[in-house]
Amino acid sequence: MNALPGLLKADLLKMRRTPFLLIHLLTPLIGAALFMAYYTISSAGEGVKVMAFLQSVACAFPTVIGLVCAMAAEQEATAGGFQGMLVLPAARSTTYASKLLLLLGFSLGAVLLIFVLFSLGFAGLLGQDRHGILFYLTGAVILFASNILLYLVHFALSLRFGRGISIGIGITGSLLAALMLTGLGDILWPYIPFAWGGRFLSLLELRHSGSWQPFADTGLAAGVSVCIAGTIAAGVLSMLWFYKWEGRSADN
Template sequence: MGFFYRQIKSELYKHSHCLLLPLHIILPLGVAAVFLSYYRFSSLRILEKDLLYTQFIAVAFPLVIGIITALGAEQESDAGHFQAILQTPGLKWTAHVAKLLSLLIFGFCGLTLSFVVYGAVMMLLNPGGMALGDTFIWTLVVFMAHGPLYGLHYWVAVVLGKGAAITLGLFGSVMSGLLLTGLGDVIWPFLPWGLAGHQGSCYVMSRFSSHSYFFYDRIVLSQWTLGFMLLIIAALLIVWGKKFEGRYDGDL
């Protein structure tokens, strides 16, 4: 357990000394600043503003995940074609899990920064809006819904390369947008790209009504689906990580 902790600590240190750190600070603050600037002059209701914000995050985040996981995988590829992972003492899969967990930690901190800055300023501008404590839960709902995508994108980035991971991220953003329309009314609980937008939106609506978050249609089903996806992806990553032998030079 101590060795695994040191692996995560090492990954966080590496991420802190490359492009990943400024990306997780500048991008969240930039998104919050753009929306808050627009909302100062917008006639939208508070509920509509919060829904628009969470849905934008849900649509944009798959592409961001694609870019982030691509950068994380390229760190290892550039440093001797994954030799640091291949030479890990003991179980090789722990190196992949540590890398993925470190990216998840950075992603959660970045998303929290964006939502908390947005929520705090909205509280000042609109005292009747969402409480800051609810903003933390809002962040957690949206972030956890993206958990399966982190695992999927990391695998694609390592096996197929950064181009494939970013392309998948772009596809995911398009899918997330489509699943927020009427096209996704039936199938969104079963697809990883449909979870964040709908779950985040339902949480926002629950804060402005007397209904519980779990009152909304298909939320319970989507939570079961999310849990199942997380378990399956975690198991597959461990099995794959045990057999990982690097990436061929011809891979993209």
């Protein structure tokens, strides 16, 4: 692991000339601006506006994950057919961890940015927010943590099968995340990784607004348990898979 800082720096330099950095900066800026613009004319209540923001960001996240994981994998593919990951003197676990940490680090930064911008705009520009910055920081961490499994899965899929699979599953995941916010997802959502972010944030808002219902405790406990166990399992399995992976064939 002594090589990890150097690998992280090298991976960051590789991404410097790609849209990877701009996506993580511009997406939160544009997203927060669009919500502020709409909420200046919307007559909905504060709680409804906050819930809509939280759920919209959570539903968009799977598509963004599919896109950025595909970009990270394709950068390695075009730079030398993945040889930069497979033949380095550093342990494979270290090279794999470097890529994942880069993806997760920028993910956390982007989520924090859009939540903080929304909080500042909602309170400062519209004067409507009584939730407080701590609420949004908590929500950002919850959303980030609930999507770690998706990064593990999408990055492995991108490496193995290419960007089309990752982006396609990401778009499907966003649609499924929205569907799981309806009554159809009341029972199923703890077992659908795409649904975790939206459901966790919805429950956070319900608890904050005093609309918490006792039945939600069961779904929350199941969701947290499955999320933690699934993320750990996905991390171990993806690492084991990468140890045996020898690169993608030219026709993939």
